[in-house]
Every structure is written in C-alpha cells, then in structure tokens.
Amino acid sequence: MHITVVGTGYVGLVTGAALADFGLNVSCVDSDEQKIEALSSGRMPFYEIGLKELVNRNLANGRLTFSTDLEAAVRASLTVFIAVGTPDLPDGTPNLTQVDSVVAALAECMDDYKVVVTKSTVPVGTARRIQRLLTGKQRRPVEFVVVSNPEFLREGSAVEDFMRPNRVVIGAESDRAVAIVKDIYRPLYLNETPFVITSLETAELIKYACNAFLATKISFINEMANLCEKVGADVHHVARAMGLDKRIGPKFLHPGPGFGGSCFPKDLVALARTGRQLEAPQRLAEVVMEINRRQKERVFSRIKAELGGLERKRIGLLGLAFKPNTDDIREAPAIDICRRLLEAGARIQAYDPVAMPNSRKVLNDKNVVYCPDAYAAAAGVDALWIATEWNEFRNINLNRIKSVMQAPVLFDSRNVFDPEKVRALGFRYFGTGRPGPPH
Numbered sequence: 224m225h226i227t228v229v230g231t232g233y234v235g236l237v238t239g240a241a242l243a244d245f246g247l248n249v250s251c252v253d254s255d256e257q258k259i260e261a262l263s264s265g266r267m268p269f270y271e272i273g274l275k276e277l278v279n280r281n282l283a284n285g286r287l288t289f290s291t292d293l294e295a296a297v298r299a300s301l302t303v304f305i306a307v308g309t310p311d312l313p314d315g316t317p318n319l320t321q322v323d324s325v326v327a328a329l330a331e332c333m334d335d336y337k338v339v340v341t342k343s344t345v346p347v348g349t350a351r352r353i354q355r356l357l358t359g360k361q362r363r364p365v366e367f368v369v370v371s372n373p374e375f376l377r378e379g380s381a382v383e384d385f386m387r388p389n390r391v392v393i394g395a396e397s398d399r400a401v402a403i404v405k406d407i408y409r410p411l412y413l414n415e416t417p418f419v420i421t422s423l424e425t426a427e428l429i430k431y432a433c434n435a436f437l438a439t440k441i442s443f444i445n446e447m448a449n450l451c452e453k454v455g456a457d458v459h460h461v462a463r464a465m466g467l468d469k470r471i472g473p474k475f476l477h478p479g480p481g482f483g484g485s486c487f488p489k490d491l492v493a494l495a496r497t498g499r500q501l502e503a504p505q506r507l508a509e510v511v512m513e514i515n516r517r518q519k520e521r522v523f524s525r526i527k528a529e530l531g532g533l534e535r536k537r538i539g540l541l542g543l544a545f546k547p548n549t550d551d552i553r554e555a556p557a558i559d560i561c562r563r564l565l566e567a568g569a570r571i572q573a574y575d576p577v578a579m580p581n582s583r584k585v586l587n588d589k590n591v592v593y594c595p596d597a598y599a600a601a602a603g604v605d606a607l608w609i610a611t612e613w614n615e616f617r618n619i620n621l622n623r624i625k626s627v628m629q630a631p632v633l634f635d636s637r638n639v640f641d642p643e644k645v646r647a648l649g650f651r652y653f654g655t656g657r658p659g660p661p662h
C-alpha cells in the first residue's frame with residue numbers, strides 16, 4: 224500500500240518512517256524545501272533517539288521518499304495522513320491554517336477514493352469540518368472518508384512509542400476506512416495492541432482528555448511537592464507510595480519546574496476554550512494551567528530570594544529542552560524562567576547536550592553564554608540550576624563542579640541528586656519537595 228504523510232515534524236516524520244518500516248511505501252511531504260532536501264540526504268531536522276537509523280534504513284530500501292510535491296504523492300496514495308502543526312494563537316485558539324492549507328490542496332488534487340487521516344491534534348469537530356471543506360472545494364468529486372487517528376508518541380522516545388503504542392485510536396464512520404487504517408497498523412494489530420474504534424468526535428476528544436489528565440497529574444504532584452517543603456515531607460516517597468496504588472499508577476508523578484513542550488500547554492488552553500464555548504467548563508484544565516504558571520514562578524522566586532536579588536548574578540543553567548532526549552524547547556520551563564532571570568539582570572551560562580542551537584534562536588541575548596559542557600556552565604557562577612534531567616547530569620562530578628563555582632549553591636528543579644549526598648559535599652542544595660535544611 225502507498226501512503227502519504229503531510230508534515231515532517233516530530234509526529235509526521237516518525238509516523239512516515241515507522242510506517243515505511245512496517246512495509247508500506249510512504250511519501251513524506253513537507254512545504255519546507257530545505258527540510259525535504261536535508262531529509263532526502265539522510266539529515267534529520269531534529270534530535271530523536273533511533274530516528275536517523277529508521278529513516279536511513281527505509282530511504283535505502285526505497286520504501287520512504289521525501290518530497291514537496293503533494294499532488295504527486297496523493298495521486299499515488301490510498302491514504303493521506305495530515306501531521307502538520309497546530310500551534311495556538313495568542314487567544315488560545317488552535318491555529319488550523321496549516322491543516323486548512325493541506326485540506327485545500329487535497330481538494331485540488333484528489334483523483335480517486337482517498338482516506339484522509341488527521342493525526343495532528345485538532346479541536347473536536349475538525350474532522351467533520353474537513354469533510355465539509357473537502358466536499359465543498361473538490362475540483363473533481365471523488366469519494367473520500369475522513370478519519371481521526373490522534374497520535375500519543377512522546378518526544379524523546381517517539382520511535383519506540385510509535386512502534387509500541389499503548390493503544391491505537393481510530394475515529395471513523397466507514398467500515399472500509401477503518402479496515403484500511405487497521406491494515407496500515409497491521410504489525411501492531413498482530414502484536415495485540417488494543418485498538419479503540421470510535422466516532423470522529425470521540426477520537427478527537429480522547430487526545431485532549433489524555434493530555435489534560437497527564438498534565439493534571441504533574442500539577443498535582445507539583446502542588447504536593449510544595450506542601451512537602453512546608454511540612455518536611457519527601458515528595459518522592461509520597462509519589463512512590465501513590466504510584467504503587469494500581470488505581471493511580473507511577474507515571475507522571477515527578478515534581479519539577481512545571482510542564483512544557485509543544486502539546487500540554489496548547490492542548491489545555493484549547494480544551495478549556497472548547498469547554499467555555501460549549502458551556503461545559505473544564506475548570507480542572509483551567510486550574511492546572513494556573514498551577515503550572517505558578518510553579519515556574521516559584522522556581523524564579525526561589526532563585527531570586529536565595530541569591531538576594533539577581534542583578535549581575537551569574538547562574539549556570541543545565542538543560543534547556545522541555546524534557547530530556549529531545550532538542551525541542553517549545554514552551555520549555557527552562558526557557559521561560561531563563562527569560563525572567565535575564566529580565567531581572569542575571570547572566571546565564573547554559574549547557575544542554577542537544578538543545579543549544581534551538582535555544583540560540585529564541586534566547587539570542589548577550590547575557591546568555593552557551594557552554595561546551597556542564598563544568599564550563601558552572602565556572603564562576605553564583606548558583607547552578609538544573610532545569611532538565613538529562614541522564615548525563617546524574618553523573619557529573621560534583622566535587623569538580625563545586626571547585627569551579629563562585630558559590631556552591633545548587634537548585635535542582637528535577638531532583639536529579641540525593642539531597643543528603645550533595646549537602647555532605649558542602650552545597651547549599653534546593654530540590655523540589657524534599658526535606659532537610661538547605662545547608
């Protein structure tokens with residue numbers, strides 16, 4: 224079977240390459256010529272574990288191709304996945320211009336029965352809207368079906384997540400289309416991955432429900448961490464004991480500086496907005512966003528208070544990406560909080576294993592120096608702040624770090640280190656939701 228995936232971002236590229244690996248012929252289409260040129264010669268536009276090998280393997284066997292020519296790809300395909308971006312507008316509305324421009328182009332070039340699959344996260348009602356748009360704008364009327372197939376992969380483990388998902392959700396109103404999409408995911412189906420076959424609206428809402436729930440878990444444990452600090456409890460023990468309860472589960476109970484990334488913040492805003500519009504308020508989503516905003520504020524305020532102001536203070540920053548194993552800095556707490564620190568007069572020495580090039584594009588400030596490693600970032604600083612829990616930070620030599628710092632103050636937003644051990648080395652240590660005196 225030949226399929227087209229439109230958009231070669233985190234979702235589209237992983238989808239296209241993985242489906243090629245499943246044995247399908249895949250054309251990945253993007254409007255960004257430079258990206259397509261790079262991909263065609265095996266260069267990745269972003270960092271994702273295992274992706275380069277997956278792409279190059281399928282480029283080499285000829286099942287994966289990259290192009291800017293949507294029309295040619297669509298003509299050759301039975302199924303078209305739309306995986307373009309759906310960022311939010313300043314008022315919180317999802318910006319569907321990328322989706323709409325793909326739909327307009329599809330209406331022009333669909334020449335035969337097509338299954339049009341929305342993989343992008345889109346507000347409830349979008350699949351039905353696409354159906355109407357395609358019907359209204361088709362140049363030559365041909366039969367088509369719109370299917371909603373939201374994606375749940377996580378950046379940092381995207382290939383693994385796509386290959387071994389917890390479930391596949393297919394929203395559709397046509398048995399034929401369901402059979403085609405199931406066939407695309409055949410290796411997973413044979414693997415006994417659960418499939419949820421449902422309506423268009425339900426499939427679209429499932430994605431928002433999942434992200435809102437996961438964000439809620441993070442905000443819950445962050446609030447619990449704040450309380451732990453007041454009462455002298457250890458949030459890690461609280462989270463562990465909670466997680467051992469099978470009704471709760473251990474995932475997404477790690478306290479930190481607040482969630483970020485390209486999905487949770489925008490999807491929560493969109494869900495809350497949909498709720499308001501339809502008079503089914505999503506108060507929990509609204510509160511979770513507020514808690515998250517405050518969590519970031521808390522990190523900033525703590526650093527400021529402990530350093531006695533920020534004017535001309537030098538701060539080493541370890542980790543810029545919104546989470547480890549990715550170079551994505553969209554809505555990263557590190558970037559948000561860093562901006563606040565800079566505004567307050569601080570100077571930043573930053574290091575991230577892969578996210579520095581992206582960071583330079585948005586934090587292009589003379590008061591941010593990008594460093595070759597953690598030790599260079601710590602040199603001469605008044606405090607070191609760990610914002611992203613990259614594994615390599617777990618193994619840094621803290622004695623060496625301490626010896627190059629101006630003052631041994633460590634803000635460990637992600638609880639990478641054992642407080643007692645770090646304090647025993649002579650650091651003033653501030654974790655998130657963990658007991659003990661700071662020194």
Ligand SMILES: NC(=O)c1ccc[n+]([C@@H]2O[C@H](COP(=O)([O-])OP(=O)(O)OC[C@H]3O[C@@H](n4cnc5c(N)ncnc54)[C@H](O)[C@@H]3O)[C@@H](O)[C@H]2O)c1
Pocket residue numbers: 229230231232233234235252253254255258306307308309321324325342343344345374375376377378485486
């Ligand atoms: N990133 C994630 O972890 C993740 C996970 C699940 C779902 N999603 C959802 O998947 C969607 C895509 O997210 P992403 O992070 O991959 O986006 P992205 O911004 O990384 O990539 C979008 C790609 O679409 C391309 N594009 C834009 N308009 C186009 C057009 N008209 N024709 C062809 N290509 C076009 C862009 O050039 C870009 O390469 C979003 O709706 C997102 O919410 C993302």
